[in-house]
Amino acid sequence: MGSTAVVVGGGIGGLAAAIGLRRIGWDVTVLERAAVLDDAGAGISLAANGLRALDALGVGEVVRAASRGQYTGGTRTPGGGWLSHMDGAALEEAVGTPIVGIARAALHRLLRQALPAGALRTGTAAGPVRQTGPSTVRVEHGGTGLEADLVVAADGIGSTIRRSLFPSCDGPVYSGSTVLRAITEHPMDLRSDFELTWGRGTEFGHILLPGGRAEWHAVLTLPAGTRFTDPLAELHRRFGHWHAPVPALLGATRGDAVLHHDVYELRAPLPSFTAGRVALLGDAAHAMTPHLGQGACQALEDAVTLSAALATEPAVDAALARYDAERRPRAQAVARAARQAGRMGQQLSHPVAVALRNTAMRLTPSRAAVRMILRHHDWTPPRLR
Template sequence: MGSTAVVVGGGIGGLAAAIGMRRIGWEVTVVERAPVLEDAGAGISLAANGLRALDELGVGGLVREASRGQYGGGTRTPGGRWLTRMDGAALERAVGTPIMGIPRSTLHSLLRASLPAGTLLTGSEARSVRQTGPGTARVDCGDTVLDADLVVAADGIGSRVRSRLFPAHPGPVHSGSAVLRAITEHPVELRTDFELTWGRGAEFGHIAFRDGRAEWHAVLGLPAGTRFADPLAELRRRFRTWHDPIPELLDATRPDAVLQHAVNELRAPLPSFTAGRIALLGDAAHAMTPNLGQGACQALEDAVTLAAALAVGPTVEAALARYDAERRPRSQAVARAARQAGRMGHQLSHPLAVALRNTAMRLTPSRAAMRMILRHHDWVPPRLG
């Protein structure tokens, strides 16, 4: 059984994988091509499955201290009418925790701090990843060449490692949408912890943070490559008639703080998450649309499941086969569900379809809605020790 690993990619999934493998006694090096980690990004909602994974990695308590529970809120129409109300207390009774909101930069910082100095090598681009023998793999970063018993590719939706392992796979495709998001410059007055508003061909949502600031996002149906010269001004124009606090959130945001990204996904499922001594993890394996808020949570599940499989062996090959068997069906099912949620949300634009959707949501019993949530949230991690 091996004991050294290289993780390609220093995002949330890559860092979590490194923490998990170190907890079972492996020596791990993380290579990240960015020369400086600027702690950029907006916010993340962590559901029970992601928090349970973080607990198993030993950082759940710190993350909870830095997060704010989403107890009150729900889904609304642009005019402000409630379609569904979220009961965070009921969710907490069911799975032990409400959904927690945290800035992405804070989560990333907490994960980095859980690794020893020298584990994360920034400014190190993995130019090639290949298996060099029956029991070894190599990562070539130019001036640095790393040999290991295992390579974990956590290099995101545009994963070069994935494209080399599965050259026939079509890769990521555009979902037909773009997301614009930011964190407010200062605390804002909010009556809820979380809201999502569905209009015709657009959605707007926010989550509140512990320090009083809020993360907001807007999802628009846009062709690939669409860019706005002034994203904040465009959003103010599009959402000027939507209910409070949407205009206030936009007014509390600096123009240079708005991030805009095309929403891409791995629509064609991969045939495997592993090849030889190389494993894919997170968006590299199952990039999904953000409609269920499960992207980061699924990466955290990957990290714990991989470490647990390696802990029991008996060989790296056997561990990777177990990892693939456990993670591929679940993560790909969550990706399909996220895609379907998008079709029922901001992608609807016909007035009749929107009206039917809204009526169905208002009439859905709360117990049925809770069952749909628990389908993805109520995951129990394997133990690492």
């Protein structure tokens, strides 16, 4: 069994993979092309499966301490009517934890702190990856290269490694949605931990973070590349008449704090998450829309499953085959479910279809709603030795 790995990409999935591999005794180097880790990003929700993966990696306790549980809230209409209520206590009873909210920057910092100094190399763009022998692979970077027993491609939705390994596979596709988000400048006096509000082809949501500040996001159905001269003013125009606390959340935000990204996904599933001694992980393998809040959680599942397979299988090739067999069906199923959730949620725009969906949601018992959530949240990680 080999014991050296290069992880390409220092995001959530890449850092988690590095932590997991180090826990099973591997020597790991992470290459991150960004020269400065500015901790950009707003907030993120972590469900039970993501938290259990973090527990397996040994960082669950510190992440929980930096998070806030989502116990109250639900889904609403722009006028303020409730379509469904969140029952965080029922989720906690079922799986041992509520969904939690954490600032993405805080999660990144905690994952980086779990690695030794020097393991993460910033300002280092990875070049071509090539197999140099039956059990070795080489990553070019900065005019030199690193040879290892394994390369983990965690280089995001635009993964150059994925493109080189599967040139005939379709690349990222625009989902039809674009998202603007930010964290409020100061703490908010909000009545609920988490809310989603669905309009026609639009969504506005918030999560409360530790300390009382809130992360909010606005999702719009627009052509790719649409940008606004003054994004915050545009959001006030579109959402300023929606129910409280939507206008207050926008009013508590600096204009220069608003991030704007188009949402892309890997709509065509990959035939494999591995090729030779390379394992694809996170968005590089299964980039999905955010409508189930499972993108980061699935990347964390990847990291634990890969590490466990390498810890228990007799050879790297066997471990990679097991990783692909265990992760690809589940991750691709969650990606399909996220796409469908978007079509029935934020992207739904026909007034009759919206009315039918809203009626169905109001009539769905809370226990049935919890069972639907648990289809994706209730995951038990393999043990890392």
